[in-house]
Amino acid sequence: MEKSTERFPLTHVFGFVLSLVLTFVAAWVALEMNLSFTIVMWIIGTLAVIQAGLQLFMFMHMTEGEDGKVNIINIAFMVFCAVVIVVGSIWVLTSGHAAH
Amino acid sequence: MEVTIVGIKWDEILITGDPIILGSQIAILLTSLGIIGGLTYLKKWKWLWREWITTVDHKRIGIMYIVAAVLMFFRGGMDGLMMKAQTARPEMSILDSQHYNEVFTAHGVIMILFMAMPFLIGLMNVVIPLQIGARDVAFPQLNALSFWLFFSGAMLFNIAFVVGGAPDAGWTSYFPLAGKEFSPGIGNNYYAISLQIAGLGTLMTGINFIVTILKMRTKGMTLMRMPMFTWTTLITSVIIVAAFPIFTVALALMTFDRLYGTHFFTVAAGGSDMLWANLFWLWGHPEVYIVILPAFGMFSEIISTFSRKQLYGYKSMVVSIVAIAVLSMLVWVHHFYTMGSGALVNSFFSITTMMIAVPTGVKMFNWLFTMRKGRIKMTTAMLWSLAFVPNFVIGGVTGVMLAMGAADYQYHNTLFLVAHFHYVLIPGVVFAVFAGLYYWWPKMFGFMLNEKLGKWHFWLFVIGFNVTFMPMFFLGLNGAVRRAYTYSAESGFAPLFMLSAVGSVILAAGFAVFCYNIYWSIRYADRNISSDPWDARTLEWATSSPVQHYNFAKLPEVKSLDAFWYMKKNNEGITLKDEEIEEIHMPSNSGLPFLMCVAFGIVGFFLIFEWHLLAAVSTVLIIAGLIYRSFDYNDGYHIHKDEIRKTESTWKKMEGKVNNHVS
Ligand code: HEM
Numbered sequence: 001m002e003k004s005t006e007r008f009p010l011t012h013v014f015g016f017v018l019s020l021v022l023t024f025v026a027a028w029v030a031l032e033m034n035l036s037f038t039i040v041m042w043i044i045g046t047l048a049v050i051q052a053g054l055q056l057f058m059f060m061h062m063t064e065g066e067d068g069k070v071n072i073i074n075i076a077f078m079v080f081c082a083v084v085i086v087v088g089s090i091w092v093l094t095s096g097h098a099a100h
Numbered sequence: 101m102e103v104t105i106v107g108i109k110w111d112e113i114l115i116t117g118d119p120i121i122l123g124s125q126i127a128i129l130l131t132s133l134g135i136i137g138g139l140t141y142l143k144k145w146k147w148l149w150r151e152w153i154t155t156v157d158h159k160r161i162g163i164m165y166i167v168a169a170v171l172m173f174f175r176g177g178m179d180g181l182m183m184k185a186q187t188a189r190p191e192m193s194i195l196d197s198q199h200y201n202e203v204f205t206a207h208g209v210i211m212i213l214f215m216a217m218p219f220l221i222g223l224m225n226v227v228i229p230l231q232i233g234a235r236d237v238a239f240p241q242l243n244a245l246s247f248w249l250f251f252s253g254a255m256l257f258n259i260a261f262v263v264g265g266a267p268d269a270g271w272t273s274y275f276p277l278a279g280k281e282f283s284p285g286i287g288n289n290y291y292a293i294s295l296q297i298a299g300l301g302t303l304m305t306g307i308n309f310i311v312t313i314l315k316m317r318t319k320g321m322t323l324m325r326m327p328m329f330t331w332t333t334l335i336t337s338v339i340i341v342a343a344f345p346i347f348t349v350a351l352a353l354m355t356f357d358r359l360y361g362t363h364f365f366t367v368a369a370g371g372s373d374m375l376w377a378n379l380f381w382l383w384g385h386p387e388v389y390i391v392i393l394p395a396f397g398m399f400s401e402i403i404s405t406f407s408r409k410q411l412y413g414y415k416s417m418v419v420s421i422v423a424i425a426v427l428s429m430l431v432w433v434h435h436f437y438t439m440g441s442g443a444l445v446n447s448f449f450s451i452t453t454m455m456i457a458v459p460t461g462v463k464m465f466n467w468l469f470t471m472r473k474g475r476i477k478m479t480t481a482m483l484w485s486l487a488f489v490p491n492f493v494i495g496g497v498t499g500v501m502l503a504m505g506a507a508d509y510q511y512h513n514t515l516f517l518v519a520h521f522h523y524v525l526i527p528g529v530v531f532a533v534f535a536g537l538y539y540w541w542p543k544m545f546g547f548m549l550n551e552k553l554g555k556w557h558f559w560l561f562v563i564g565f566n567v568t569f570m571p572m573f574f575l576g577l578n579g580a581v582r583r584a585y586t587y588s589a590e591s592g593f594a595p596l597f598m599l600s601a602v603g604s605v606i607l608a609a610g611f612a613v614f615c616y617n618i619y620w621s622i623r624y625a626d627r628n629i630s631s632d633p634w635d636a637r638t639l640e641w642a643t644s645s646p647v648q649h650y651n652f653a654k655l656p657e658v659k660s661l662d663a664f665w666y667m668k669k670n671n672e673g674i675t676l677k678d679e680e681i682e683e684i685h686m687p688s689n690s691g692l693p694f695l696m697c698v699a700f701g702i703v704g705f706f707l708i709f710e711w712h713l714l715a716a717v718s719t720v721l722i723i724a725g726l727i728y729r730s731f732d733y734n735d736g737y738h739i740h741k742d743e744i745r746k747t748e749s750t751w752k753k754m755e756g757k758v759n760n761h762v763s
């Protein structure tokens with residue numbers, strides 16, 4: 001293992017704090033603000049997507065890969081899993097009996 | 101009488117009033133005292149700490165995983181026997197319904213998460229770095245942390261039945277039953293918290309092995325020259341990384357629901373109980389492939405070694421496991437067709453499920469063709485592999501029956517299903533780990549397990565297994581439901597249940613022979629065996645047995661598939677010249693992973709008992725461990741040439757050949 005030149009992980013700490021802030025804002029919007037259900041869902045949904053993107057860049061080394069091919073396979077598999085989990089769950093839970 | 105001090109009901113901590121549980125409490129106490137006393141008397145504490153608890157050596161971590169798994173097999177097997185005794189005759193009263201619920205829950209969770217997983221991960225740990233010609237895994241200390249988190253979770257789960265109350269909602273813990281409303285006790289908190297802790301360890305193992313296999317292969321070992329066990333471990337690790345986070349999230353939501361009053365899975369406040377079943381199986385189905393794929397890899401190695409032929413259809417094997425991995429993410433709904441998601445959903449998942457039979461069938465034929473015209477050696481390891489083929493096919497074919505959504509309305513929740521998954525899990529996983537243990541035992545310890553006792557173990561176990569579970573298919577078709585603690589005499593189930601119970605005793609006798617075999621071999625087996633007793637084909641056999649802690653004095657170079665076979669054939673790279681010896685850099689031991697195990701155990705325990713303040717305060721321990729680790733710049737140490745020279749000369753003559761006097 002080679003040593004990293006920069007010892008203090010600034011981006012990690014920054015990303016961590018930002019994630020905490022986003023999470024607390026979401027909780028605050030849902031619990032403390034008297035907004036309608038749909039608006040709350042939109043706001044916290046947006047915050048969640050922002051946080052997911054943030055973490056990809058701050059923690060998951062999205063930008064650092066040296067090996068292009070491996071990165072593409074990784075991203076493709078990641079997208080595949082995310083789509084299966086999210087779209088699949090919604091499909092399964094909202095069709096048939098569950099729809100009525 | 102209720103004793104409440106600082107908000108804690110002290111008298112509810114230990115479970116009282118049941119003679120079986122009282123017996124277990126006494127047994128646990130005496131065993132613990134015995135172990136502590138024994139270690140103190142033999143002055144082994146220091147040795148235990150230095151050689152095992154703080155180790156970061158993948159081989160020792162693997163052995164600890166295996167020891168834990170064998171113990172868990174014993175515990176889970178006792179639970180299985182208790183259920184078989186209870187249902188041996190109609191209207192028995194060994195276990196009441198509540199106790200039966202607790203027992204099958206413990207059995208399911210322990211067998212899958214604390215027996216099958218660690219057994220396989222243990223063998224992966226021992227073998228994979230050797231097979232790819234590496235000196236350790238990519239992150240040795242993380243590896244130790246994985247083990248200790250698994251251990252922490254497993255121990256928490258195991259004390260449930262004597263401390264606080266056992267979970268009782270099945271290994272699937274479906275809502276609404278597993279929610280606070282219907283399971284108000286703390287039992288199901290054990291499920292949520294201890295599986296969470298163990299799951300973190302598994303996730304780290306997955307990451308560790310992906311990096312190890314992708315980055316640490318020795319010179320010349322391209323992806324398509326990797327042994328099949330390495331391939332299956334790689335793909336398994338990918339599935340772990342894809343699937344375990346789903347379980348992590350589901351368990352976290354369950355914890356919120358049970359501990360903090362959220363309603364993710366309760367319909368009352370807009371949640372969805374079906375969401376739990378959905379998330380559980382989104383993880384749960386890939387999980388069964390996580391336990392089956394490494395087993396497939398082990399059978400491939402063993403069948404190829406003892407047929408003395410290269411694995412047939414190597415490329416199609418690789419394609420099959422990748423196909424299985426992708427498909428395994430697309431079939432989860434077959435566990436709850438009867439939940440009523442509609443015809444389109446059920447049809448889609450019926451088709452994807454049946455499609456998995458295709459790559460699996462390809463693998464079956466590849467194993468058969470590997471054996472074709474081979475000079476087969478009937479060792480114990482090979483016997484397990486041979487028995488695996490027909491037994492697993494029974495499990496697979498009944499699986500295709502269950503895969504049909506429409507037909508599943510008939511089979512669902514019956515003992516037919518229970519028989520089916522035991523026919524996949526026992527031949528698929530248990531036969532595999534036994535085979536692997538007999539096969540790699542000399543690599544781990546430098547002596548073999550007794551082959552004659554091994555055959556007794558094999559025959560008793562395989563016959564017992566079939567006698568136990570074959571009747572369950574027919575019981576299920578006749579309408580016997582699963583998770584039922586008893587049945588009436590009029591049902592007509594009695595004879596088959598009795599037969600099944602007799603089978604489980606034979607099965608248990610097989611396991612007893614296995615334990616005796618370990619004991620016998622430790623005491624009496626011949627220590628003077630070669631480093632390659634099976635005349636094997638892959639790199640783990642190219643070094644000494646037991647393996648020196650740096651694995652290879654000189655990293656081997658790979659020129660073809662079955663690298664070690666090639667080296668032996670062409671007499672290349674087996675000898676070690678003096679000038680080739682170089683200093684070797686190794687990672688240092690660390691007590692931190694064990695301390696993290698303790699910290700997670702304490703926090704987990706407090707969370708389980710819902711002592712929120714104590715839990716919050718003790719979380720400081722975990723954070724302290726993380727901070728300490730961040731500032732830990734220990735770079736390891738170097739092994740000097742003299743030491744390597746000395747170690748190497750004990751097992752092979754410099755410039756000479758590997759001595760090969762036993763086979
Ligand atoms: C060693 C001999 C074994 C015996 C005698 C045995 C017996 C049983 C019995 C009687 C049941 C409950 C049936 C019911 O009433 O619903 C059961 C359930 C189960 N077994 Fe086993 N079993 C054995 C091995 C295993 C192994 C090796 C695994 C996994 C690797 C396993 C996994 C399970 C699971 C997941 C359940 C379902 C638990 C639940 O309903 O929540 N069993 N077993």
Ligand SMILES: [Cu+2]
Pocket residue numbers: 384385388431432434435
């Ligand atoms: Cu499944």
